[in-house]
Amino acid sequence: MTLVRSGRWITGIALLLVAGVYVRALVYTPVEIHQGLAQKIYYVHVPSAWSAMLAMGMVGLASILFLFLKDPRYDRFASASAEVGTAFSLVMLTTGPLWARPIWNTWWTWDARLTLTLMLFFLFVGYQVLRGAVTDPGLRARYAAVVGICGMVLLPFIHLSVYLFRTLHPMPIVLKPSKPSLPGSMLVTLLLSVGVFTLLYVGFVMQRYAIGERSDDA
Amino acid sequence: MTPDQIPQTGGYMVAAYIVTAVILLAYTIVLWRRGSAKTKS
Amino acid sequence: MVVDLLRHAWLVARKDLYLEFRSRTAITSALVFTALVLVVFEHGRDPTAVATIDLAPSILWVTFSFAGMLTLNRAFNAELENQALDGLLLAPISRTSLFWGKLVANLAFVAVVQIAGLLLFTLFFNVPVWRVWAPLVAVMILATVGFIAVGTLFSAMVVRTRFAELMLPVLLLPFLLPPLIAAVEVTAKLLGGRPLSEVAGWFRLLAAFDVTFVTLATLLFPATVTE
Numbered sequence: 079m080t081l082v083r084s085g086r087w088i089t090g091i092a093l094l095l096v097a098g099v100y101v102r103a104l105v106y107t108p109v110e111i112h113q114g115l116a117q118k119i120y121y122v123h124v125p126s127a128w129s130a131m132l133a134m135g136m137v138g139l140a141s142i143l144f145l146f147l148k149d150p151r152y153d154r155f156a157s158a159s160a161e162v163g164t165a166f167s168l169v170m171l172t173t174g175p176l177w178a179r180p181i182w183n184t185w186w187t188w189d190a191r192l193t194l195t196l197m198l199f200f201l202f203v204g205y206q207v208l209r210g211a212v213t214d215p216g217l218r219a220r221y222a223a224v225v226g227i228c229g230m231v232l233l234p235f236i237h238l239s240v241y242l243f244r245t246l247h248p249m250p251i252v253l254k255p256s257k258p259s260l261p262g263s264m265l266v267t268l269l270l271s272v273g274v275f276t277l278l279y280v281g282f283v284m285q286r287y288a289i290g291e292r293s294d295d296a
Numbered sequence: 297m298t299p300d301q302i303p304q305t306g307g308y309m310v311a312a313y314i315v316t317a318v319i320l321l322a323y324t325i326v327l328w329r330r331g332s333a334k335t336k337s
Numbered sequence: 338m339v340v341d342l343l344r345h346a347w348l349v350a351r352k353d354l355y356l357e358f359r360s361r362t363a364i365t366s367a368l369v370f371t372a373l374v375l376v377v378f379e380h381g382r383d384p385t386a387v388a389t390i391d392l393a394p395s396i397l398w399v400t401f402s403f404a405g406m407l408t409l410n411r412a413f414n415a416e417l418e419n420q421a422l423d424g425l426l427l428a429p430i431s432r433t434s435l436f437w438g439k440l441v442a443n444l445a446f447v448a449v450v451q452i453a454g455l456l457l458f459t460l461f462f463n464v465p466v467w468r469v470w471a472p473l474v475a476v477m478i479l480a481t482v483g484f485i486a487v488g489t490l491f492s493a494m495v496v497r498t499r500f501a502e503l504m505l506p507v508l509l510l511p512f513l514l515p516p517l518i519a520a521v522e523v524t525a526k527l528l529g530g531r532p533l534s535e536v537a538g539w540f541r542l543l544a545a546f547d548v549t550f551v552t553l554a555t556l557l558f559p560a561t562v563t564e
Contacts, residue, residue, distance in 0.1 A: 082331045089324055096320065100313060109302060116305030119312040126316065145560055165323040169316050176312040180305040193518060197511035204508045211498040221494045224557045225508060228487060231553055235515060235546065278320070285327045 081291070085284030092278035099271045107267045119177040121267055125275035126169035130198060131233060132279060133163025137205070138230020141223035153219035156226050157209060158286035162279060164202040171199055194235060201229040342437070345430035349438020354445060363411040364446060367404050371454045374400045379461045393464045394524035397454070398480075398517060404450040405481065405513075406506060408443055409488040414496065426562055436558040440489050440551075447485060451477055469527040472536070476527070479543040480520035483550045487512040490554040493561045512550070519543050 079087075103121040110117035136159040144152035174192070175185040186192065205225050212218035260268065357363055378396045382389070425435060455477070459466045466473060488509055495504040519539045526536050 086328065086331070089327070093320070093324065096317075100317075104309075104313070111302050114303035114305035115309040116303075116312075118309050122313060122316045162323075165319060169319050172315045172319070173312040176308050176315070180303065180308045188518065193514060197514055200507075201511045204511070207507055208494075208498070208504065211500060211504055217497070220560050220563070221498075224490065224494065224560055227557060228490075228512065228550070228553060231549060232511060232515075235542070282323065282327065285331055289327070289330050 081284055081288035085281055085286075085288060087281075088277065088284060089281030092274060092281050095274040096278065099267070099274050102270065103267050107263055108261070110264075113181055116177055116180045119173050121271045123170060123173040123177055124268060125271040126166045126173065127195065128272050129275045129279045130163050130167040130170050130195075130202075132276065133159045133166060133283075134198060134201065134230055134233055136283075137163065137226040138233075141226035141230070144219060144223050145227075150215075150219060153222065154290045155283070155287055156222060157206075158283045158290055160202050160205045160226070161286055162282040164199070164206070165282070166275075166279065167195070167199040167202060170195060194232070197232065198229075201225075201232065205229065342431060342434050345434035346437035346441060349425070349430070349435055350441040350445070353439070353442035357442075357446065363408070364449060367407045367446070367450045368453055370407060371400050371404050371450055372457055374403060375454070375457050375461055389462050390464055390528055393458075393462055393528055394521045396462070397458055397524060398521050400454050400458070401447075401451055401477070401481070401520075402513065402517060404454060405447055405484060405488065406509075408446045408450070409485070409492050409505060409509075410502060411446075432559040432562060433555055435562075436489065436493075436555055439493075440486060440554075443485050443489050444482065447481055451481070464528055465530075466528070468530075472527055472533060473524065476520050476523045476536075476540070476543070479540065479547055480516040483543070483547040484509075484513050484516050486547075486551040486554040490558055490561065493558065516543055516546055519546075 099121065103118050107118065107121070109115060137156045140152045140156035140159065143149070144156065174195070178187070179185050205222060208225055209218055209222050212221055375396070378392070382392060426432075455466070455473075458464075488505070491508050492505055495501045495508065498504055519542055523536045523539045
């Protein structure tokens with residue numbers, strides 16, 4: 079089976095599973111009493127943020143491998159991951175304010191984490207604009223790799239920033255030193271959603287990589 | 297808390313879930329079409 | 338080996354500084370621009386409506402950011418003509434020295450413009466800068482170093498792309514905003530007379546950012562000029 083077809087299969091399955099997560103989150107997960115139904119945005123917002131960060135991490139990793147091994151396939155993979163990351167960060171940046179508005183009474187705030195996640199989106203965009211502006215494939219790959227690595231290194235500042243500053247954004251309740259403090263059923267829904275969104279990332283990247291291979295223009 | 301004491305924020309939830317679905321499906325379609333194109337896309 | 342590195346870096350920096358000192362075009366335009374921006378802000382505000390001290394940090398850092406961008410634009414432009422960049426690359430100095438030389442020259446330019454900007458700022462805006470001049474200078478240095486390091490790295494690349502002047506701000510934005518926001522927060526707290534303990538966290542972030550990105554930029558620079 080070609081890469082395109084397997085990518086499509088995986089994407090298709092992932093999308094069905096997303097629908098399943100929708101049902102579980104909307105119908106079978108308890109409502110949080112302080113935030114109401116809007117709290118359920120958590121189950122799409124956090125996994126999309128996770129996928130966006132994963133995408134940037136992969137861009138960075140592939141970029142490092144490309145600079146060391148000079149194999150254009152890594153560059154092609156980085157390019158694919160960047161485009162997919164853009165899609166997920168769009169989801170993250172639209173669902174975020176939709177959650178913020180009813181909870182904090184504001185669409186946006188320039189606290190450390192939100193700002194840096196917005197920057198993640200700009201990184202993806204900038205990465206792709208740079209690729210579009212360089213005609214020589216070898217130069218394009220090297221330049222993109224440099225930006226990709228810098229972008230990936232910016233990521234830890236995103237996570238750490240929440241610890242350094244008291245901000246409006248919820249302190250991490252899952253990825254933190256002590257045990258996750260989310261109630262059982264909600265935790266399961268979240269983890270399922272994260273898994274499904276990761277699968278979707280894989281499906282998307284496979285297709286996008288295949289497209290890059292075919293047009294040889296990454 | 298009784299059900300009517302919980303904040304009525306359902307609209308935002310619906311909007312967010314719809315937006316997510318739209319973006320993901322749109323991108324799926326974009327990739328599908330580019331994957332089917334015969335020439336360089 | 339390290340001595341050679343530093344010596345060569347200094348040679349590169351000195352070349353840039355001499356060039357600029359003789360023509361004075363970039364520094365002059367940056368200084369004029371800085372003064373212009375401050376005058377516009379000064380005339381634009383209504384002192385009865387908004388207290389200067391509320392606007393002051395933002396005004397100061399907008400000015401510094403623009404000055405920084407102007408400086409970076411000039412960084413590799415000189416080398417574009419007559420393929421001077423190739424000449425530099427053929428010279429018996431390491432890529433690292435080349436990068437640090439460029440970085441030092443850029444920092445020197447920005448420093449001059451920032452100092453002048455700060456002086457003009459205190460002149461126009463009558464805010465209590467002198468009480469907190471030391472931490473203020475510290476935040477100016479910390480916020481600038483990381484951003485200029487990434488900027489120097491990126492300007493080496495964009496100089497060879499189409500729409501170079503547009504590409505640089507687009508690419509740099511994600512790396513400018515974190516130190517910029519930290520800087521504005523710290524400046525606001527300092528001018529507002531807050532205790533230093535409140536800004537310690539921001540200083541830590543800035544320091545971490547600087548160390549990380551100066552190191553990274555140094556490591557990545559060779560990839561931008563390798564053939």
